[in-house]
Amino acid sequence: MAQGVFGGGSKKIGYTESETLEKGIVLTDVVIKKREVIIDVPKVIIKEVEYERPIIKDKEYERPIIKEVIKEMIKFVPVEQETIRYVPKVVECEKPIIVTKEYEKPIIIEQVYEKPIIEQKKIKVITVDDLHILKDYMILVKELNEELPKLKQRLLEIKDYKLVEKVISVPKLEYITTQVERIEWVPVKRETLL
Numbered sequence: 001m002a003q004g005v006f007g008g009g010s011k012k013i014g015y016t017e018s019e020t021l022e023k024g025i026v027l028t029d030v031v032i033k034k035r036e037v038i039i040d041v042p043k044v045i046i047k048e049v050e051y052e053r054p055i056i057k058d059k060e061y062e063r064p065i066i067k068e069v070i071k072e073m074i075k076f077v078p079v080e081q082e083t084i085r086y087v088p089k090v091v092e093c094e095k096p097i098i099v100t101k102e103y104e105k106p107i108i109i110e111q112v113y114e115k116p117i118i119e120q121k122k123i124k125v126i127t128v129d130d131l132h133i134l135k136d137y138m139i140l141v142k143e144l145n146e147e148l149p150k151l152k153q154r155l156l157e158i159k160d161y162k163l164v165e166k167v168i169s170v171p172k173l174e175y176i177t178t179q180v181e182r183i184e185w186v187p188v189k190r191e192t193l194l
Contacts, residue, residue, distance in 0.1 A: 039124030044141065046148075049114050054106060061102025 036127065037124075040122040041124055041137065042121045044144075047116075049116075051113065052111050054108075056106050057104055059102045059104045061100070063098070063100035065098075065100070
């Protein structure tokens with residue numbers, strides 16, 4: 001910070017001592033340096049993930065209504081005695097009426113979702129001289145967006161192929177029987193010398 005800058009002893013700056021300077025900073029010998037920085041441009045990866053959103057439907061249901069049963073009750077006759085008698089006061093109030101309504105209880109199903117992973121990539125800073133590279137990149141992105149629907153359609157055509165089970169006929173084997181002599185070995189009884 002060059003605060004409180006005053007005129008020095010040299011007269012090279014371009015003003016005289018009698019002139020009053022305006023408020024500001026006087027800079028001399030300014031050198032502009034240019035630095036090139038390379039930053040990688042991130043690749044555009046479009047991935048579609050399907051999400052399921054539950055829709056709750058309101059439906060009415062029947063609720064049983066409890067019937068009020070009137071029974072005979074004993075009526076008490078008041079007897080006049082020397083006691084404190086309470087006079088009831090009539091007050092109006094609203095009685096809630098239950099209205100029956102059906103509804104569907106939603107069933108919660110656990111669904112697996114793909115969590116997007118953010119990858120950190122280096123970005124290349126492009127100067128004004130390298131703008132033609134950015135224009136070429138924009139043209140390539142437009143071409144990529146045009147080719148993506150064709151690729152999706154081709155993939156759908158490949159998915160339509162099905163394996164067909166086919167029975168293959170094989171010639172029947174014929175066996176030729178031949179007569180063969182069979183030799184049986186029988187143990188021979190030998191006389192013993194005793």
